[in-house]
Amino acid sequence: MPSVLEQVRTIASDLFSLPASEIGDDATPETIANWDSIQHLNLALALEEKFSVQLSPEEIEQMRSVGQIARIIEGKLQATPN
Secondary structure (H helix, E strand, O other): OOOHHHHHHHHHHHHHOOOHHHOOOOOOOOOOOOOOHHHHHHHHHHHHHHHOOOOOHHHHHHOOOHHHHHHHHHHHHHHOOO
16 A cells, blocks of 8 residues: 555645656645645645545644645544544
C-alpha cells in the first residue's frame, strides 16, 4: 500500500493538474500556482474522503506543505481506532 505521503501527493497531483513527481513533500501554496484558497479547501475535502477522517479548521489552516499534510493525516489515522 502506498505511504500516506504518496497518497497525498497523488491527490494533490490530480487537484493541481501536476505530475506527482513534481510535488515534493516541501511543496506549498507558494510553489504550486494552482494551490489557491479554493483548491486548499478542495484538497482538505479530498483528503477527508480518501482517508475517512475529519479535519478541524485548525488542521486545515496548518496544512502549509505536502509533508505537513501527510503528518497531519498520519496523526489522525493513528488516533482513529480501526
